[in-house]
Amino acid sequence: MSVKDVIIALDFPTKEETLAFLDQFPAGEKPFVKIGMELFYAEGPDVVREIKARGHKIFLDLKLHDIPNTVKRAMAVLSRLDVDMVNLHAAGASEMMKGALEGLTRPDGSRPLLIAVTQLTSTDAAALKNELLIDVPMAETVMSYAKNAADSGLDGVVCSPLEAVLVKEKCGENFVTVTPGIRFADSAVGDQKRIMTPEKAGKSGCDYIVVGRPITQAEDPVAAYRRSVKDFLG
Ligand code: C5P
Numbered sequence: 001m002s003v004k005d006v007i008i009a010l011d012f013p014t015k016e017e018t019l020a021f022l023d024q025f026p027a028g029e030k031p032f033v034k035i036g037m038e039l040f041y042a043e044g045p046d047v048v049r050e051i052k053a054r055g056h057k058i059f060l061d062l063k064l065h066d067i068p069n070t071v072k073r074a075m076a077v078l079s080r081l082d083v084d085m086v087n088l089h090a091a092g093a094s095e096m097m098k099g100a101l102e103g104l105t106r107p108d109g110s111r112p113l114l115i116a117v118t119q120l121t122s123t124d125a126a127a128l129k130n131e132l133l134i135d136v137p138m139a140e141t142v143m144s145y146a147k148n149a150a151d152s153g154l155d156g157v158v159c160s161p162l163e164a165v166l167v168k169e170k171c172g173e174n175f176v177t178v179t180p181g182i183r184f185a186d187s188a189v190g191d192q193k194r195i196m197t198p199e200k201a202g203k204s205g206c207d208y209i210v211v212g213r214p215i216t217q218a219e220d221p222v223a224a225y226r227r228s229v230k231d232f233l234g
Contacts, residue, residue, distance in 0.1 A: 004202070006228045007032045007059050009180070009212030015043045015050070022054065024222055031225055032057040032084070034210055048081045057084040059178075059210075063117050065089035068099035075103035075114075083112050085178075085208075087158060090116040090145035097152035115178055116149035116157045118142040121193070139163075143170050150175050156207070161196035164205035180210040184227070187214040198231035206232075 008031050012018040018039060025031065033056050039047060040062060052058055060083040064071050071088060078086050088100050097116065104111040119128065119142050128134045134141055146157045146167050156176025159167055164177040183195045190213055201209050211228050218224035 003207075004233060005032050005057075005208055006198070006225065006232055007034050007178070007208050007210045008215050008225060009034045009036065009061075009210050010039060010051075011036060011212050011216065013038055013042060015039070015047045018047065018051070021216060021221065022051070022056070025225075026222075029222075030055040030057075032059065032208075034059040034061050036061045037063075045081055048083060052082055059083070059085035059087075059115075059208075060112075061087055063087055063089055064100065065092045066096070068092075068096045071096050072099035072103035075100045079104045079106055079111055085113040085115060087115040087117055090118050090149045090157070094148055094152040097149060097154055101153050113155040113176060115176065116145065116154050118145035118149075118157055118159065121160065121181070139166075143167070146171050146175075158210075160194045161201045161204055161206050161209070162194050164201075168205045176207045177205055178208045178210060179206040180212070182209045182211045182214065182228070184214055184224075184231075198228045199234070202232040202234050 010018050010033050012021060035048060035058055048058060060078060064074055065088060101114055104114055119138060125138055128138055142163060147170055149157055150171040156178060157167060158178045160181055161179040164179055167177050168175060179201060181192045181195045182198055182201060183189055185197050189195060198209055209232055215221050215224045
């Protein structure tokens with residue numbers, strides 16, 4: 001089901017900056033891109049339509065989490081934007097995830113890939129135990145959430161590249177892994193803690209790598225994108 005690809009995280013605050021970034025690519029080169037909350041809340045659905053009209057595949061990273069009926073209806077709206085991938089929090093539980101799938105499905109039966117977020121990578125062991133009151137180790141909750149997502153019919157999860165092999169073992173080879181935390185061996189790590197190079201990710205069960213700053217902040221973003229594709233696909 002999945003096709004390995006590099007997704008560029010368009011973490012820009014405005015449409016102008018986003019389009020100026022995309023304008024650097026030659027007309028025939030259309031990277032898969034991720035639009036997150038910042039850009040979507042600033043510019044609304046029009047920015048999605050505009051980037052789609054330019055020929056890009058889009059991962060709309062809005063991480064929905066609400067009661068099943070609300071998520072179902074919101075997903076119906078998102079699927080009409082003709083995006084290629086959307087996501088939600090697995091913490092919303094299986095009824096919400098199944099509702100999301102129903103809402104996403106278009107009249108012709110097609111739908112975007114639906115990906116679950118398990119535990120946010122910003123949640124550490126102390127927060128898990130003391131605030132979320134989850135007493136099992138982090139890895140166990142991540143795998144359990146991933147399995148719930150798979151059993152609910154979702155297509156995959158966002159996970160660390162270090163977890164991708166384990167997710168595939170637990171949820172099946174066709175269960176899609178979308179992995180941020182990618183850095184070239186010679187790029188700045190920034191705030192990411194558990195990182196992997198595109199080359200290693202390509203050999204570690206990652207279906208899609210999400211790459212932000214190593215491409216968007218590069219001196220030559222097009223060259224950095226091409227390097228990540230070449231390294232990842234091998
Ligand atoms: O710039 P960088 O490569 O770190 O960007 C990674 C992208 O992936 C950002 O848009 C970030 O919000 C997103 N992401 C992440 N870790 C997660 C989930 C999403 O880095 N666990």
